[in-house]
Amino acid sequence: MPSESASSVLFKYLEKASLDHYYSQLKLNGVTSIEAIAQLSVQDVANKIGVSNGGDRRKFFELIQVAKKNISSSSSGGNFENEQMALNRCPALDLNPKAQAFVDDEKENYGNAEESLYDWDAAVNNMGNNNDTNFDAFEVHQVNNNNVVNKRPASSQPQFQAPKVQSLQQIMQQNNAQPKVVRNPVKSTPVVQEQPRKPMVNVVSNNNNIINNNNIINKQQAQPPAAGKRQRSNIVVAVRKRPLNDNEKNRGETDILEVVNDNELIIHEPKQKVDLTKFVEKHQFCFDEIFDEYCDNVEIYNKTARPLVDHIFNKGKATCFAYGQTGSGKTFTMMGKNGQKGLYLLAASDIFQRLSSELSVWISFYEIYGGKLFDLLNNRKKVFAREDAKNMVSICGLTENSVNSVEDLMGMIDTGLSIRATGSTGANSDSSRSHAILQIVLKYNDKPYGKFSFIDLAGSERGADTKNSDKQTRLEGADINKSLLALKECIRSLDRGKSHVPFRGSKLTEVLKDSFIGNSKTVMIANASPSSNSCEHSLNTLRYADRVKELRSGNGKAAAKPRQDLTPTPQPQQPVFENMNINQNINNQMRVNNNYQVDNYQVEDDDMQMDDYDKQEYDIKDYDKQDYETSDNIVDEDLDDEDFDDADIMQENNEVVLPPHFQDVGEAELERAHEELISKILDEEEEVIAQHREHIDDIMELMKQEMELLNDVDQPQSTIDKYVTSLDCILVRKIQAIKSLRNKLAEFKQHLREEEILSRSFQLN
Numbered sequence: 001m002p003s004e005s006a007s008s009v010l011f012k013y014l015e016k017a018s019l020d021h022y023y024s025q026l027k028l029n030g031v032t033s034i035e036a037i038a039q040l041s042v043q044d045v046a047n048k049i050g051v052s053n054g055g056d057r058r059k060f061f062e063l064i065q066v067a068k069k070n071i072s073s074s075s076s077g078g079n080f081e082n083e084q085m086a087l088n089r090c091p092a093l094d095l096n097p098k099a100q101a102f103v104d105d106e107k108e109n110y111g112n113a114e115e116s117l118y119d120w121d122a123a124v125n126n127m128g129n130n131n132d133t134n135f136d137a138f139e140v141h142q143v144n145n146n147n148v149v150n151k152r153p154a155s156s157q158p159q160f161q162a163p164k165v166q167s168l169q170q171i172m173q174q175n176n177a178q179p180k181v182v183r184n185p186v187k188s189t190p191v192v193q194e195q196p197r198k199p200m201v202n203v204v205s206n207n208n209n210i211i212n213n214n215n216i217i218n219k220q221q222a223q224p225p226a227a228g229k230r231q232r233s234n235i236v237v238a239v240r241k242r243p244l245n246d247n248e249k250n251r252g253e254t255d256i257l258e259v260v261n262d263n264e265l266i267i268h269e270p271k272q273k274v275d276l277t278k279f280v281e282k283h284q285f286c287f288d289e290i291f292d293e294y295c296d297n298v299e300i301y302n303k304t305a306r307p308l309v310d311h312i313f314n315k316g317k318a319t320c321f322a323y324g325q326t327g328s329g330k331t332f333t334m335m336g337k338n339g340q341k342g343l344y345l346l347a348a349s350d351i352f353q354r355l356s357s358e359l360s361v362w363i364s365f366y367e368i369y370g371g372k373l374f375d376l377l378n379n380r381k382k383v384f385a386r387e388d389a390k391n392m393v394s395i396c397g398l399t400e401n402s403v404n405s406v407e408d409l410m411g412m413i414d415t416g417l418s419i420r421a422t423g424s425t426g427a428n429s430d431s432s433r434s435h436a437i438l439q440i441v442l443k444y445n446d447k448p449y450g451k452f453s454f455i456d457l458a459g460s461e462r463g464a465d466t467k468n469s470d471k472q473t474r475l476e477g478a479d480i481n482k483s484l485l486a487l488k489e490c491i492r493s494l495d496r497g498k499s500h501v502p503f504r505g506s507k508l509t510e511v512l513k514d515s516f517i518g519n520s521k522t523v524m525i526a527n528a529s530p531s532s533n534s535c536e537h538s539l540n541t542l543r544y545a546d547r548v549k550e551l552r553s554g555n556g557k558a559a560a561k562p563r564q565d566l567t568p569t570p571q572p573q574q575p576v577f578e579n580m581n582i583n584q585n586i587n588n589q590m591r592v593n594n595n596y597q598v599d600n601y602q603v604e605d606d607d608m609q610m611d612d613y614d615k616q617e618y619d620i621k622d623y624d625k626q627d628y629e630t631s632d633n634i635v636d637e638d639l640d641d642e643d644f645d646d647a648d649i650m651q652e653n654n655e656v657v658l659p660p661h662f663q664d665v666g667e668a669e670l671e672r673a674h675e676e677l678i679s680k681i682l683d684e685e686e687e688v689i690a691q692h693r694e695h696i697d698d699i700m701e702l703m704k705q706e707m708e709l710l711n712d713v714d715q716p717q718s719t720i721d722k723y724v725t726s727l728d729c730i731l732v733r734k735i736q737a738i739k740s741l742r743n744k745l746a747e748f749k750q751h752l753r754e755e756e757i758l759s760r761s762f763q764l765n
């Protein structure tokens with residue numbers, strides 16, 4: 001049974017009963033077929049699906065009755081044809097033209113559906129005679145133990161079993177336990193494999209390592225997430241494994257990712273002991289959805305982004321992230337390739353298919369590169385995020401284009417992507433070093449109605465570039481690292497219902513703030529390469545995704561518990577350096593102790609008291625001549641010798657001269673200080689630029705005053721004293737403004753310099 005067809009039919013089924021607005025909620029609860037509808041209980045409808053409206057409850061009741069009777073009247077069981085028949089027999093609510101066209105298409109495909117029809121109308125009429133009519137007393141009789149739509153079509157589709165009473169909770173558990181259908185890659189014939197219900201691990205050693213067949217398993221999360229909890233969450237974390245490609249095979253690399261079932265995955269990490277004995281360390285992970293290499297984009301779309309499309313038609317905000325190392329399949333998933341449509345196109349098709357005449361579609365497309373925003377629909381023009389008085393962030397100057405068709409939308413995306421590629425020809429820049437954000441906004445009467453954001457994140461391994469020999473690469477890497485860390489923290493905070501969500505942690509989270517708050521749903525698709533050569537990166541990807549999801553149970557204990565990651569190798573530094581979440585203390589300490597250099601740059605601050613001038617009551621006689629001298633000093637004083645030439649940094653014996661406050665610091669501490677310094681620099685860069693802008697505004701204002709002064713002095717009633725006093729006042733203010741900017745710059749340069757020194761010292765070691 002093609003699962004996507006079943007869910008499409010389910011949607012139409014609901015649509016016909018005017019219950020389509022519950023589609024996404026049903027789907028989130030694993031109700032993806034008409035058989036699953038038949039198994040809902042009254043409690044499920046009220047508590048899980050959240051139907052509080054009496055009319056809708058009644059409709060649900062009728063729908064469930066009809067679904068049950070349809071299934072039980074069938075001879076062949078709950079298959080797609082039956083669902084199609086049920087659809088065709090739905091209550092006499094007219095389908096809209098698009099839905100009707102869909103049904104007509106389906107009828108063509110399943111032409112004999114009419115032959116064993118269940119009569120919907122009769123069922124509804126009969127309901128009065130049925131004990132089940134009392135909705136509150138209603139109980140569902142399950143007619144298919146294998147009710148849940150299987151992962152792939154299989155000729156060996158299990159047949160219906162005897163009726164059995166089940167709750168949604170049980171259905172969910174059953175969902176997790178369903179047989180896995182695996183394609184035989186050679187014959188490409190689906191084969192059904194019974195999955196073991198018990199975890200694969202069978203022995204737990206004293207040191208918490210879990211031993212199986214003499215292999216150590218690092219068990220990231222032993223139990224699959226509680227079904228009910230998982231389904232309720234507005235945050236879904238899925239993992240997609242891409243196939244091993246020919247190049248990897250030719251290089252003799254092996255597939256180390258084992259997808260155990262829809263929720264479990266094991267990574268087999270090749271390792272070597274000190275005595276050179278080889279062994280494999282296993283790491284087990286559980287996620288909401290795991291897609292193996294045989295899953296296509298349509299299946300991924302149906303299980304991840306499609307429910308989000310429903311959500312935006314319910315005035316919601318939806319966000320879908322593609323995460324993973326460069327080459328792991330993010331673009332393949334988002335954009336599609338080799339005849340496979342990507343998530344962008346699939347979502348666009350769905351959106352336009354469901355669009356009513358009252359709604360319009362608008363798109364924006366931009367990228368975040370090095371903490372800056374570039375408009376991909378306007379020749380990569382730099383744009384700025386601004387927070388208004390209500391703390392809402394908007395992007396000033398960002399192009400928003402109206403689109404009238406899927407082709408329009410895809411055309412604009414193509415344009416944006418080509419601009420992104422063209423703009424990425426600089427030394428270290430390529431598209432994997434930036435985050436691309438596509439936003440599709442539904443508008444009603446020119447006001448936002450629903451919003452879908454797709455984010456193709458920068459390659460996660462780029463965050464580890466902080467040791468690169470090139471400063472620009474280091475800073476970019478640090479920015480990627482910072483944004484991925486902030487993203488994770490924001491999702492975790494949101495999921496735990498924390499009142500404070502650290503949106504300001506990065507530009508990425510800052511601009512996505514609006515998408516996260518309120519009626520929002522999020523899906524993260526972590527893409528992983530199966531190659532043994534990418535083991536470390538894949539492990540990092542899975543650990544990151546695991547951390548995003550880890551605390552979703554809201555279990556405080558779990559939150560406090562140390563990770564059960566017993567990998568003897570050091571924790572990899574990417575994708576995110578946890579400790580880069582600046583401990584300001586170190587920086588502050590550095591500044592306090594830093595007699596070494598900062599003072600060289602610090603422009604003395606005690607020469608002019610601006611308050612005196614601000615009042616414009618300056619009396620020339622009180623003016624301290626000293627101030628003039630100090631002012632001169634400022635102009636003469638130069639931030640010389642700040643160029644980072646080798647002679648300044650390296651001693652003759654080719655050793656790096658560390659600043660005194662770093663000289664007695666251990667290697668690990670030094671690395672940590674370096675990471676913190678880079679993060680500090682990223683923040684400072686923005687501050688310096690912002691201060692520079694303010695400075696220009698101030699200077700312009702002062703120049704205006706100077707012009708007025710010149711005008712005044714030409715007037716017959718002017719006095720030279722007033723002119724001198726006022727001009728002096730203006731000049732002092734200019735000096736003060738320059739001084740303030742230079743102080744900021746000096747501090748920034750000092751940090752750049754120290755970063756350079758530390759970086760050189762690492763390269764030498």
Ligand SMILES: Nc1ncnc2c1ncn2[C@@H]1O[C@H](COP(=O)(O)OP(=O)(O)OP(=O)(O)O)[C@@H](O)[C@H]1O
Pocket residue numbers: 241242243245293324325326327328329330331332333337431432458459527
């Ligand atoms: N599921 C898949 N099935 C078949 N081929 C795939 C799949 N996923 C990825 N590939 C192939 O792997 C290669 C790398 O994929 P892709 O370009 O999508 O990676 P990426 O993570 O977007 O990398 P980058 O960050 O460089 O853009 C491409 O040639 C792509 O066609």
